[in-house]
Amino acid sequence: METLVAADSFFNMDCPETLSLEQHYSQTFLPSLGDVITTPVTQVTVSAEGIVGAVGQSQWQSLHTKKPAAQLQSKKRSRKPRHRRAESPTPDIIVKKNKYNKGGNTLYLWQFLMELLQDRQVCPRYIKWTNPHAGIFKLVNSKAVARLWGKHKNKPDMNYETMGRALRYYYQRGILNKVEGQRLVYQFTSLPKDMIYITDGDGSKEDEDDDDDNSGNEEDLSDETDDGTIASSDQSVEEEEDLQPPQKKSSSSIRALTTHRTRAAPRPLDQRDALLRPTSSSLIQEQHLPIVSAEMLRNLQNLQKIQSLQPTGHASVFKTAQLLGSLCERQAAAAVVMGSKGAQETPGKRSQQGQKSSQMEPPQLLSLISSDQ
């Protein structure tokens, strides 16, 4: 009532000092226009904790230690001491364990770039490593990368100018460095040790400094796309969102560096994609857990309840239940096999299979999910 009365009196008064009054009332009684109109939209997403998250310091290697992460001193508003919100999980920060991507769909720009660098559809087409050992990469098609980023952030006006500003903020935070004298070339200060490197060519060339072949690459891009324009990058955006199996690029090869994870034989593409997309497009989030809550998830982990579910009515829940049931069974079977082989596990670790699925190691869980599709 106070607000209404104040608003009413404000809008009806004929005061020569309207400005000061407006300021006064806007600060004391009147909500802002945005407050009135804006309807809070709550998106409930269920993420399997730990699947994405377990990125501890040990899984990162620093590529560049000359600059400590500058502390971004903030800000004017201070009221009372509160717990600080978790910052972007930069590789140098220790306390970031299990904070990776906390909060659902948040994907930071540097994470986005890392994903692109592990995505055959865009690497080396639009972004590529120029020196994977040093974490140096190049935005081969800066406009396309910016548009992909804008698409991800739902910012249709995103361009390289804007994205570049965000990249430059990473200098201060010690996440990125600029490679002097080379346009569109940046360097990650740290990389996850399980990074997968997609390089163009046969692998004999990627370590060379091929930054001068920009025009050549652009022409190659034009050859590979419909018309070599940004429109073709849009097509790529759609392809990426559809998560279709990546088109095989004959000139591409994937290899792990000797200093990083080694892999005897490359994983199947779909499985690798499951591992490489642990964030917003994570398979378990988008395809298997569309509407269930965490509480429901816990309940569903009881196999009796899972088996008693019927597909009618709640198809997606039923699907999730089936998935969880399958996971539990597979894990139980695996435990039996491991046990028979004298596995290294401590006794009783797998004693409660029905309640363990949520604690499964991320790669294991994801690979099971992937193969379950």
Place this chain on the structure above:
DNA sequence: GATGGCCTAATTAGGACTTCCGGTGT
């Protein structure tokens, strides 16, 4: 009626950009 626990919506603080800009270098 007082109390405490639970739940939910609103508020607040702060991180991560986004937008704009003026400027420099290639």
Place this chain on the structure above:
DNA sequence: CACACCGGAAGTCCTAATTAGGCCAT
């Protein structure tokens, strides 16, 4: 001239933490 690049400043968006208030049981 176009483009990449730089960094300041202000704004937006989103999320986590906190607070306030309602409901219910005891």
